[in-house]
Structures are given as structure tokens and as C-alpha cells.
Amino acid sequence: MHATSDTLALIGNTPLVRLKGPSEATGCDIFGKCEFANPGASVKDRAALFIVQDAEERGAIQPGGTIVEGTAGNTGIGLALVANAKGYKTIIVMPETQSREKMDTLRALGAELVLVPAAPYSNPGHFVHTSRRIAEETPNAIWANQFDNIANRRAHIVGTAEEIWAQMDGRIHGFTCAAGTGGTIAGVGMGLKAKDEAVCIALSDPHGAALYDYYACGELKSEGSSVAEGIGQGRITGNLEGAPIDTQFRISDEEGLEWVRRLLAEEGLCLGLSSGINVAGAVRLARQLGPGKRIATILCDTGFRYLSTLYNPEWLRAKGLPVAPAADAA
Numbered sequence: 001m002h003a004t005s006d007t008l009a010l011i012g013n014t015p016l017v018r019l020k021g022p023s024e025a026t027g028c029d030i031f032g033k034c035e036f037a038n039p040g041a042s043v044k045d046r047a048a049l050f051i052v053q054d055a056e057e058r059g060a061i062q063p064g065g066t067i068v069e070g071t072a073g074n075t076g077i078g079l080a081l082v083a084n085a086k087g088y089k090t091i092i093v094m095p096e097t098q099s100r101e102k103m104d105t106l107r108a109l110g111a112e113l114v115l116v117p118a119a120p121y122s123n124p125g126h127f128v129h130t131s132r133r134i135a136e137e138t139p140n141a142i143w144a145n146q147f148d149n150i151a152n153r154r155a156h157i158v159g160t161a162e163e164i165w166a167q168m169d170g171r172i173h174g175f176t177c178a179a180g181t182g183g184t185i186a187g188v189g190m191g192l193k194a195k196d197e198a199v200c201i202a203l204s205d206p207h208g209a210a211l212y213d214y215y216a217c218g219e220l221k222s223e224g225s226s227v228a229e230g231i232g233q234g235r236i237t238g239n240l241e242g243a244p245i246d247t248q249f250r251i252s253d254e255e256g257l258e259w260v261r262r263l264l265a266e267e268g269l270c271l272g273l274s275s276g277i278n279v280a281g282a283v284r285l286a287r288q289l290g291p292g293k294r295i296a297t298i299l300c301d302t303g304f305r306y307l308s309t310l311y312n313p314e315w316l317r318a319k320g321l322p323v324a325p326a327a328d329a330a
């Protein structure tokens with residue numbers, strides 16, 4: 001690979017890996033898109049870059065301007081690194097329930113961090129509404145608005161979907177992932193359907209999210225809860241409008257956690273819980289489509305971002321989640 005003089009060119013073009021355990025468990029070929037290999041270590045670098053480029057193209061942001069966003073963390077990290085490379089400032093609003101590692105990473109990147117209590121979307125103090133207000137009150141600032149700004153899903157239509165199609169030589173039967181903003185599932189879904197209408201697009205929804213019921217029976221309804229960060233949506237965001245979802249699964253934290261642990265122990269991949277939920281969904285989709293099929297999913301972010309939570313036995317016990325056998329023995 002030749003040298004690049006632009007650090008932002010490091011975003012995207014991530015590797016695709018065949019996941020041995022999930023493939024052997026189903027008789028299918030299940031592939032993971034290694035989004036943890038982006039410079040900010042998550043899938044959200046793509047959306048961050050497209051949102052900033054879109055604002056520049058529209059003339060919405062001026063040199064030295066500020067980008068404000070409400071985020072579970074990963075979009076903030078992506079925006080902060082894009083902003084640093086382009087000479088902008090960032091103000092990031094985040095619920096205080098998110099991992100310590102994400103907060104430390106944002107501070108290290110130079111973002112101004114505003115922590116707010118976790119609140120329902122209907123509450124004006126919700127991180128999304130708080131970030132919009134701060135953007136309105138800050139001179140020369142834009143609100144990234146990742147949930148409803150479709151520059152987000154465009155990153156996955158022209159980037160992620162094209163890459164998966166090329167990396168799988170156009171031989172793909174199914175794709176699944178969870179939704180936070182919905183940019184990834186909608187964008188990859190639209191991109192793959194444009195190549196081949198027959199590719200089955202499946203939503204893997206965590207407990208506590210309302211999209212499973214919406215796609216299954218037309219009603220936004222949730223049950224239970226999840227500790228997975230960055231996923232679990234309660235409304236049809238701008239990015240989810242028109243998303244081509246063919247089928248849907250509801251995946252528990254325990255089921256996702258089991259795959260996180262197997263992928264680490266058997267394949268050396270250290271991932272966050274949304275990746276485990278995606279792989280659990282890919283296994284369900286493989287069983288639904290039958291043996292011999294080729295299925296892709298997203299490995300959203302690095303597990304190093306959750307050492308104090310997912311990989312911490314005390315935290316797991318406090319959340320009532322099973323502790324990994326090796327960690328228990330330690």
C-alpha cells in the first residue's frame with residue numbers, strides 16, 4: 001500500500017474477516033467488517049467525516065468553527081479527530097452512563113466534554129436536545145445531528161456497502177447489524193440492495209429498543225433493557241426512513257456477550273457489545289437462510305473502549321451479567 005498524505009484518508013477501506021466460530025456453528029460463511037480498524041477505532045469515523053464534509057460543501061461551517069454533537073461517544077471521537085485534522089473545535093455532549101474510556105479518549109483528543117444525566121428522548125435535558133441548544137448558542141458552530149442528518153447514511157451507501165460488495169466479490173446473501181442512529185443499517189442496506197435486490201437485510205435489535213416491534217408489527221414498542229453502548233433506538237430517525245429491512249431479531253446482552261467472549265478467546269478479536277449483538281444476529285440470519293450462505297455484519301468498535309465495563313468482572317456482576325469463566329477464576 002502506498003503512503004497517503006491525508007490522515008482522513010485512513011477512514012474507511014477497513015478489512016473484512018471470515019469469522020471461524022460463527023461460520024462453523026452455522027455451515028455458512030459469516031464475515032465481519034473490521035470497523036475497529038478506523039483511526040478512531042469505530043464505525044462512526046465514517047459518519048463523522050461525511051457530516052463534516054457535507055457541512056463544508058454547504059458552506060455551513062467556517063474555518064476555526066465548532067462542531068457540536070450529542071453522542072454515546074464514538075461519533076464524538078470521530079468528529080474530534082476529523083475536527084483536529086481540519087482545524088475545527090468540538091463540543092461533545094454525552095450521557096454520563098457511557099464508558100470511562102470514551103470520556104478519557106474525548107478529553108485526550110481535545111474535545112470539550114459536557115456530561116448530562118441519562119434521560120428519555122422526550123426530556124429536554126436529553127443529550128441530543130442539549131447538544132442542539134449548545135450549537136444554537138455557540139457562535140460559528142454547527143450541530144452535526146447524526147440521527148437525522150443523512151450525510152451519515154451516505155457514508156455507508158458509498159463507503160461501507162461498496163467495500164463489502166467488492167470484498168465479497170458480489171456474492172452475498174445477507175447482511176445484519178444493530179441500529180443507533182440507523183445510518184449503518186440503512187446505508188449498507190440501501191447500497192447492497194442497489195447491487196442485488198435479493199440480499200436479505202436484517203435488523204439485530206437489543207432489548208430496550210423499539211425497532212424490532214416497529215419492523216415486526218408496525219408499532220414502536222420496547223421491552224427490557226441493554227447495557228450495549230451506541231445502539232438501541234426508540235424512534236424512526238431521519239437515517240432510518242426508507243431503510244430496506246427484510247427481517248429482524250431481538251438479541252439479548254447475554255447472547256451478544258457470549259459471542260464477544262468467543263471471538264476474543266477463539267479468534268483474538270477484542271470487541272464491544274454491539275459487535276457481539278451483530279454477530280449473534282448474523283448467526284440467527286444464517287440459520288434462517290440455511291447452510292452455504294454468505295453473510296456480512298459489522299464489528300463496530302474495539303473492546304479496549306470497555307475494559308472498565310464489559311471486561312471487568314465487578315461491573316458485570318453489578319449489572320447482573322454472567323462473568324467470563326477465566327475472569328472469574330482470576
Ligand code: PMP
Pocket residue numbers: 042043044072074075178179180181182183184185229230231272274275300301
Ligand atoms: N455500535 C457502536 C459501538 C456505536 O457507537 C454505534 C453508533 N452509535 C453503533 C454501533 C450503531 O451505528 P449507527 O449509528 O450507524 O446505527
